[in-house]
Amino acid sequence: MGTLERKQRLKEEVRCRILEASWQIVQEEGWHALSMRKIADAIEYTAPIIYGYFENKEAILKELTCQGFRILSAKVREARAKHDDPALQLEAMWMAYWDFAFEHQAYYQLMYGVDVDCCQLEASIRDAEKTTDLLDESLAKLIAESKNPHEDPCRRFYTFWAVVHGLISLNIVRKGTLSLDVNRSILKDALRAIIIDIKGCKAE
Template structure:
């Protein structure tokens, strides 16, 4: 490996370390705990080194959001592939989404807040869009053959399902009211109503 390759490898390692520390801070202290100065202190690099990799906290949180959407897609795929029982793939995806939020609360909250902001990063949008494309494909494939929906109708179903998931997560975070069984029953009834 030449010196140029070593430099690029070291730069990638530092960039990854910055994100790892930022994710740890997010998980333990929340979004308000993340600062460029705190990250620099934790990885023992100077502040200019941090700014050389990421010009702002906003860029770091955009990258964390990318990581979150990638992890969420993998979680949903895992639930569809590994779950047994009578649940449809759509129900399994929704359950995977909710479980992701419970397991990654701070990251989920960051992702939710970012989706409400006016986003500037194309990379961020592409990760969120990949999730939406996967989700919409499962919706389309879950419909009976005789039930054809236009793309705009599939979009409406998608947003309805995302709203349901976020509503369940919000209630659970606020009060812990839903048991897993109750949540699964709500999801099942909603999906069956949509499919019919």
């Protein structure tokens, strides 16, 4: 390995250490505790060195947000692959979305700004669109097979998202009000009701 390759590998290793330290701080203390100085202390570097890899804390948050969306996209894609029927795909994908939110709650809170005081990054991240694209594809197929193939897919997508994201947010902000099992049942009922409505929707 040449000198240039070694330098590049070392640079990538330091970058990974910065992200790993950031994530560890978040897991132990929450997003509010994250700072460039605290990250530097965790990996025993000076703060100016951290700025050499990331312009500011927001740049680190954006990279962690991208990581979260990549994990979410993989889980949603995996859920869709288990079914051929678009109705079953949609239910499985939205349930995978739900599961991700609680298996990776810190990521979800950052990605969608739930009970987190930080900048909104989701709209500018291409990784966020990959999950939406997967959901949109199955929704388009379901609508095409429905009684009203001219139904507005955007309206239906946001109906799904409002229900799922709303229920997730309530559970994060008001944790313990209902058990997650009860909430999963509520979510399944809501998803199936929306799907049934799409299937039987007649043109107005």
